[in-house]
């Protein structure tokens with residue numbers, strides 16, 4: 448075991464060492480070589496080191512350089528060194544953190560991390576949380592707590608009786624709500640289409656004045672960080688309107704919530720703390736390894752009401768029992784790498800990383816604008832939308848940049864225009880990486 452892990456660590460270290468110098472997208476040959484995995488399941492056992500060597504030889508070249516400094520697609524963070532190493536150690540521990548008695552260390556670290564997260568994200572102390580796979584499940588989890596609460600207030604026990612015959616819940620989202628919110632509403636029986644959608648402005652922010660009048664059980668979903676523009680819904684105004692009507696407010700802040708960790712950017716999340724629940728990702732801007740999402744709920748008992756389960760073989764102690772707050776009973780110990788990331792960065796390091804990525808997004812916008820290309824959004828956070836002309840031309844530039852390999856950016860549609868999306872979310876990205884990427888994009892757009 449020891450030799451195997453040491454040799455695996457050496458392969459992983461070599462992979463990460465080479466990452467900044469390799470093409471970001473894998474080569475066609477590397478992808479074609481994956482066909483070698485298509486074989487019948489072996490009848491006989493194999494040597495563990497041979498398994499790993501093959502994985503590294505065939506698998507590593509066919510990865511996209513997502514943890515590297517010039518991957519700007521989707522919203523993808525890398526892995527901070529301490530978070531990656533903690534993740535390895537936690538994997539060796541192989542702890543199931545559902546109950547304190549099952550894993551005191553994983554449970555304790557999760558609780559410490561929770562307190563720090565609430566503090567650094569400027570959310571109400573004492574809120575409950577679920578450590579889940581990602582923001583999609585965090586949205587689902589928080590909205591389950593919302594459904595529990597608004598129906599309980601109307602005298603209905605949704606966990607016991609389901610939605611058959613339940614009082615109707617009015618659900619309000621913006622035209623720009625992330626698809627994961629809509630999917631979550633579908634999973635919860637609240638309907639993907641049975642929602643009221645509020646129009647947005649040119650940056651994708653909900654027009655609060657156009658919110659419908661609320662009465663009875665109601666859930667309002669707002670967004671901190673639009674996946675295209677990075678813009679924030681006007682949380683203070685929306686919360687004030689919703690609270691007056693007794694509605695539950697949920698915030699999807701998959702990456703934007705991290706603006707709260709920076710004194711320079713915290714104004715963007717003003718009012719968000721008045722909501723009832725929040726979803727975010729640690730695998731995005733906290734730069735811990737996949738997968739790691741967080742659902743926070745102001746009143747922990749409402750989260751517990753939606754998520755708890757009882758069985759005689761699952762003893763409960765005096766401690767916080769994580770599985771009372773999560774959709775899963777068994778899962779990995781996500782609190783460990785989150786704790787390690789927060790300790791290794793400290794409050795100042797976290798703020799610096801978030802601010803640096805935002806500054807780098809502005810650097811992208813300035814460089815590309817100076818080269819004559821249109822920037823379609825106000826770059827308030829870490830997202831930049833670039834147009835190179837019509838849709839066909841923009842898609843062609845994106846194809847070329849992915850093929851050229853210096854960096855990786857993907858396409859999107861923004862209010863009727865095709866754009867290239869640049870998302871800067873990696874701890875290891877330097878200004879030089881940005882300048883090299885701008886030069887490559889300009890080259891690709893000029894050919």
Ligand SMILES: Cc1ncc(COP(=O)(O)O)c(C=O)c1O
Nearest residue numbers: 522581582583625627674701728
């Ligand atoms: C605003 C927003 N919400 C939710 C999600 C879904 O997050 P995940 O892919 O971690 O489930 C994303 C992903 O980019 C997002 O940007």
